[in-house]
Amino acid sequence: MGSGYFGDYEDIPEHRNTQGQSLLKSGWRPLSRDLDLGFLTQLVLNDPMELTRKTLDLVSDLANTLGRRDHTWWANLLNVFSENTRYEIDEYWDYITPAPPGPDYRYKDTLSTETPINQKVSRNHIPIEYVLSRLQEITVLKVLDILGRPDIITQTFGERHFYYPVGRFIDWNRLESLGTLLAYWSEYHIWLQITNGSWGRRRYMLIAKELAPLVNKATYNLAVMLSGYQSRVGQVQSLYPLRSFPTDIQSFTDQVQQAILSQNQLAVLVHGEPGTGKTAWTQAVASEILVSLRYVIFILDHDAVENFVPPNYLERICLIINEADNLAQDRATEIAQRSNKTEHILSLLDGTLYQSVVEASGIQADQRLVVLMTCNTTERLDPAMLRKGRVDLMYEFTHKFV
Numbered sequence: 001m002g003s004g005y006f007g008d009y010e011d012i013p014e015h016r017n018t019q020g021q022s023l024l025k026s027g028w029r030p031l032s033r034d035l036d037l038g039f040l041t042q043l044v045l046n047d048p049m050e051l052t053r054k055t056l057d058l059v060s061d062l063a064n065t066l067g068r069r070d071h072t073w074w075a076n077l078l079n080v081f082s083e084n085t086r087y088e089i090d091e092y093w094d095y096i097t098p099a100p101p102g103p104d105y106r107y108k109d110t111l112s113t114e115t116p117i118n119q120k121v122s123r124n125h126i127p128i129e130y131v132l133s134r135l136q137e138i139t140v141l142k143v144l145d146i147l148g149r150p151d152i153i154t155q156t157f158g159e160r161h162f163y164y165p166v167g168r169f170i171d172w173n174r175l176e177s178l179g180t181l182l183a184y185w186s187e188y189h190i191w192l193q194i195t196n197g198s199w200g201r202r203r204y205m206l207i208a209k210e211l212a213p214l215v216n217k218a219t220y221n222l223a224v225m226l227s228g229y230q231s232r233v234g235q236v237q238s239l240y241p242l243r244s245f246p247t248d249i250q251s252f253t254d255q256v257q258q259a260i261l262s263q264n265q266l267a268v269l270v271h272g273e274p275g276t277g278k279t280a281w282t283q284a285v286a287s288e289i290l291v292s293l294r295y296v297i298f299i300l301d302h303d304a305v306e307n308f309v310p311p312n313y314l315e316r317i318c319l320i321i322n323e324a325d326n327l328a329q330d331r332a333t334e335i336a337q338r339s340n341k342t343e344h345i346l347s348l349l350d351g352t353l354y355q356s357v358v359e360a361s362g363i364q365a366d367q368r369l370v371v372l373m374t375c376n377t378t379e380r381l382d383p384a385m386l387r388k389g390r391v392d393l394m395y396e397f398t399h400k401f402v
Helices: 002-011 013-025 037-046 048-066 073-079 083-096 128-147 212-218 247-262 278-290 302-306 341-350
Strands: 109-115 152-157 160-163 180-185 190-196 202-208 223-227 230-234 265-272 296-300 316-321 368-375 393-397
Touching: 037 048, 037 083, 048 083, 109 128, 128 202, 128 212, 128 223, 128 230, 247 265, 247 278, 247 393, 265 278, 278 316, 278 368, 296 302, 302 316, 302 341
Parallel strands: 223 296, 265 368, 265 393, 296 316, 316 368
Antiparallel strands: 109 202, 152 160, 152 180, 180 190, 190 202, 223 230
């Protein structure tokens, strides 16, 4: 009963007018639809029957209003300005004038987020969905920061169109939004659509012919850590620069760097006893090489790897996986047969896991993937893991580094 009541209340014209007045008080201005001779000419040429019908209907209604015999002439003239008559005139005017500019929904490059993102994390819950949603939220908001002040800000509410003077724009959170809010950047040919959600949240959607260059800028130097029930989105840090490693490891690093530049997909496995600097090396490679090449870094534990699918809007992704010998164990052993982690990491390295199905919408980036893995020994690894085409480069760390 309550929801029905409030739904009806929202449809009451007086209530819509009150909300429209609140838009005006918050800085919005009515957006008038101007007559366009080119648009009207197209109507005459392409839809003459409908134009004639609507024109005759309006003329007939005005004639009936002005020709009422039981009212004086001045009362009939005043009735022309009544709400019903004005509605008919406005409806006709909207038909013969072009609609305010709006996004072309045929564009397939779209990226959306609901903000703020609610975190649902417990010790028994791996927060992959939350972290990836948070990363997407950060990406969308950073793209908006890069775009800066738009050229047009409009809003449609209660069959009325409003615009916001762009000179008064400060940030998106301060804009009152009751209907569908649209913004446009002519330099980038990008539209932003904002719709209201539940519990004070908003849905931001970017729509453009090409979003990938802006996404690459927005995700520069971003890193994601997923370990157990802990999560963090920030920047990767390295305690040890690459030049501090032994000479043989620096030579191997040069080989890895060349492979990163020349291959779309690369898997590197380094192994050795604890304390030989394997994890520190992966962080140094990520910080000094991959970040400068605009890779987004994901540091994943075993449970996260098992449920991870690279986001399709990211063009360059690096996965750092430590203790891979506990992840991709030989499937001939009883321990490995109790889970499907080995199959998952193998399909991830193949690319078959996430390239087999392509989404119908969103950014379809031509992804480059780098996987950096460490392990103490290769003896427990599944033989298929070391097959050519899965692990491209492998090196043993022998010097005690830490």
